[in-house]
Amino acid sequence: MDFATQRKYYNRCHFLESLAPNDERNLDIDGYGAEKVRGINWVERLGRRIEMSDPAVFILFTGLPGSGKSTELRRLSERLADPDCANFLPVLVDGEKMLDLTNPVDIPDVIAAILFAVEEAVLKAEGQDTDKAMGEGYFQRLWNWLCRTDLDLGKGELTIPGGAKLVAEMRTRPSLRSRVRSIISSHLSSFLSEARNELVLLEDRARQLGRSRLVVIFDSLEKLRGTSGNWEEVLASAERIFAGGAPHLHLPVHVLYTIPTALVSRRFEDVSFLPMIKLANFDGSPFAPGVAAARELVRRRIPDDVLAEVLGPDCEVRIAEVIRWSGGYPREIVRLLQSALANSHLPLSEPDFQRIFNELKDAYRMIVTADAFEWLALVAKERNYTALNEGHRQIADQMLLNNAVLRYVNGESWFNLHPAVAEIPGVKTALAALAAPAVDPDVQQ
Secondary structure (H helix, E strand, C coil), rough: CHHHHCCCCCCCCCCCCCCCCCCCCCCCHHHCCCCCCCCCHHHHHHHHHCCCCCCEEEEEEEEEECCCHHHHHHHHHHHHHHHCCCCCCCEEHHHHHHHHHHHCCCCHHHHHHHHHHHHHHHHHCCCHHHHHCCCCCCHHHHHHHHHCCCCCCCCCCHHHCCCHHHHHHHCCCHHHHHHHHHHHHHHHHHHHHHHHHHHHHHHHHHCCCCCEEEEEEEECCHHHHCCCHHHHHHHHHHHHHHHHCCCHHHCCCEEEECHHHHHHHHCCCCCCCCCCCEEECCCCCHHHHHHHHHHHHHHHCHHHHHHHHCCCHHHHHHHHHHHHHHCHHHHHHHHHHHHCCCCCCCCCCCCHHHHHHHHHHHHHHHHCCHHHHHHHHHHHHHHCCCCCHHHHHHHHHHHCCCCCCEEECCCCCEEEEEEHHHHHHHHHHHHHHHHHCCCCCHHCC
């Protein structure tokens, strides 16, 4: 294979990339084949909940990083915008661009980000100059109110170049973010009331453009995970604002929020959780439709003739091995393909091919700590994700967030280990201990 071709397909396999619905690499996993390999059609389910409801809906949605959640939300946005169907004005909010996801979040941050994105979307739909118009709109009024409430705001290090820049400045300036949060927290009811009134006005403007309603899709909040030093603090902030039905985040327009997967284990109800591609049934027997969907996902990235140049004459045997090692995790499939394409010599020799999986196993060994071995073995045996106690919850949540544990749907939801985690010696030993027959103490005597 020449270098230009190898480089082309290497770049078609960037595994952190979220694909647009019309991207040729994008496989509609839930629409592929006769059987649903993730239990249901997730865009259909979420879309119907929004399209059918007169009252504004409030939806919580989550999925492991790389499970295809952002891609599905973009597909959902396109569906809701269809003028022959719902004809909504969808507003897709990217939490990574709007918030500092490495630090705790609060209600004012989320509401302000939504208002900013919605106002900008409506102005664009109206054909207005967003920079000029937003400098005269809601955020300028909010900034003026904040400055009247706290006379030190707007001076020295707490100044900003116009109200329209407030959201961006809060994201990058902790001192300003803290001050604004403090002011709003003291007047939370008035802030929320005005924000909701503003959204009603913005939805009216969308209707004047011929749209039926507004819908806000707030993506990337599931990436709220902080750093090793503040992980629990950041997760606690997400739990705080979404717990108890999140009354402050209910809005007069349809809204869907993504949340960290770890919150699902903290007594959160009615959360839609996007599963992996099911490659095997609950009992471990192969699930052919899932394998076929995964194989088509590969084909969308690398056509068969090119893949044969990468993997050699045993191409189909080897790609089946790649799919098996992925556990049905879409990002893992693409990551393994890119690892194969990074090699200097193609087609891959057997040692180079096996090295890809050895590196994968090494990466998961670095993630999984010894105190998680017994619990992971329990997950593998019982196909269930339950923290043993509150003290153990953080370990369990870390395993889920780092994809050591994967979720599937087979009528009901169930969990299993990532194949690389199942190969860790300590996990295998713990699983063997669980499988060993109990010894009758009377027999021992």
